[in-house]
Amino acid sequence: MTTSTSTPRSSKPKVLRVGKIDFAQEKWAQLAQVAEIVDCDSPNREQFFEDLKTKYSDVVSIARTFYSVEQTGRFDAELVSHFPDSVRSVSHNGAGYDQVDVEPLTARGIQLSNVTVPVEAPTADTAVYLLLSTLRNFQIGHDLAVKGQWPTAKCGGAALGHLPESQTVGILGMGGIGRAIRDRLKPFGFKKIIYYNRKQLTPELEAGADYVSYDELISQSDIICISIPLNANTRHSINKEVISKMKDGVILVNTARGAVINESELLQALKDGKIGAFGSDVFEHEPQVPQELLDLPNVVSLPHMGTHAVEAMKNMEEFVVDNILQFLTTGKVKTIVPEQYSMDIALEPLVKT
Numbered sequence: 001m002t003t004s005t006s007t008p009r010s011s012k013p014k015v016l017r018v019g020k021i022d023f024a025q026e027k028w029a030q031l032a033q034v035a036e037i038v039d040c041d042s043p044n045r046e047q048f049f050e051d052l053k054t055k056y057s058d059v060v061s062i063a064r065t066f067y068s069v070e071q072t073g074r075f076d077a078e079l080v081s082h083f084p085d086s087v088r089s090v091s092h093n094g095a096g097y098d099q100v101d102v103e104p105l106t107a108r109g110i111q112l113s114n115v116t117v118p119v120e121a122p123t124a125d126t127a128v129y130l131l132l133s134t135l136r137n138f139q140i141g142h143d144l145a146v147k148g149q150w151p152t153a154k155c156g157g158a159a160l161g162h163l164p165e166s167q168t169v170g171i172l173g174m175g176g177i178g179r180a181i182r183d184r185l186k187p188f189g190f191k192k193i194i195y196y197n198r199k200q201l202t203p204e205l206e207a208g209a210d211y212v213s214y215d216e217l218i219s220q221s222d223i224i225c226i227s228i229p230l231n232a233n234t235r236h237s238i239n240k241e242v243i244s245k246m247k248d249g250v251i252l253v254n255t256a257r258g259a260v261i262n263e264s265e266l267l268q269a270l271k272d273g274k275i276g277a278f279g280s281d282v283f284e285h286e287p288q289v290p291q292e293l294l295d296l297p298n299v300v301s302l303p304h305m306g307t308h309a310v311e312a313m314k315n316m317e318e319f320v321v322d323n324i325l326q327f328l329t330t331g332k333v334k335t336i337v338p339e340q341y342s343m344d345i346a347l348e349p350l351v352k353t
């Protein structure tokens, strides 16, 4: 009789980690007590497809980061078709999951989770910064000061801005971030805060913002804050035709995704003066952004810094692990994406608590 000296295969469910972890090492160590963590070292998409057949052939959950798209490409139908049958959940580290196609996952009964609460405050702070800067021409003043052209009447300063008391703010997309924007704007004393959402919220969730139709929001707002997800329905939904219905001199603030706006038509409207100012954290083809757009004095731009803070990054990374832990222990991820709310999920927990 021979005795085997080889290490026994782990009986723990396997979790594939795609992309780098910077802050949540402790939380991942907690997950490692109940799951085997496999780091994705596939250098490119083609090799990833190969590795899914071999060394990742029995993973049950996949965690992915926003920047891992540079390694594997989008999680689209082609990529999902290479998943082994063992995959039951994908946890994306971000609120916006436009890098992942939901439909092919749903077709295979694979749950998709995103990051919700941890992004709301930091992204809403970013929207408020962009809004105040565009409303008061702060960046124009800053740029003049840096150039040594202190903005007095004598040397020609920034045009006068406006105060909140005269301004109606329209929030397009009243989800977690939209509501956090509203909460931050209320103390400033805006004339009115209106919103449009796929569904009207309950009065408790509306918390003083008035629900209006899409057309009303577009035509009545002095400032429009965009906080809707990017998907096939919303791509280029802010276009020439919609812009033409906005107030002359309207301010647009975008912390959602660049491609919600048709960027070339936006540029033209900014040059024509139809749009008074644009404050944006996101651009259609980022990191490629037309220099002409960035150079306009009435454009305040940030290179996608909505959650660019140590605490936000840590909270987001930990939230991904929470989703995986909940999936393993209950059979259901913690924050399934809205498209899958009605998906039939009847999975046995893979880990006993």
Ligand SMILES: NC(=O)c1ccc[n+]([C@@H]2O[C@H](COP(=O)([O-])OP(=O)(O)OC[C@H]3O[C@@H](n4cnc5c(N)ncnc54)[C@H](O)[C@@H]3O)[C@@H](O)[C@H]2O)c1
Pocket (backbone or CB within 6 Å): 095, 096, 097, 116, 119, 120, 123, 172, 173, 174, 175, 176, 177, 178, 196, 197, 198, 199, 227, 228, 229, 230, 233, 234, 255, 256, 257, 281, 282, 304, 305, 306, 307
């Ligand atoms: N700039 C950043 O760093 C950053 C950070 C986090 C999120 N985001 C972006 O912000 C978006 C919103 O995030 P969230 O956490 O508020 O998401 P959320 O799902 O909580 O809210 C989105 C809201 O938009 C509504 N909606 C969807 N489609 C709509 C449509 N066509 N018209 C009107 N309303 C519509 C939904 O009903 C929902 O209430 C994300 O999808 C993401 O792309 C950007």
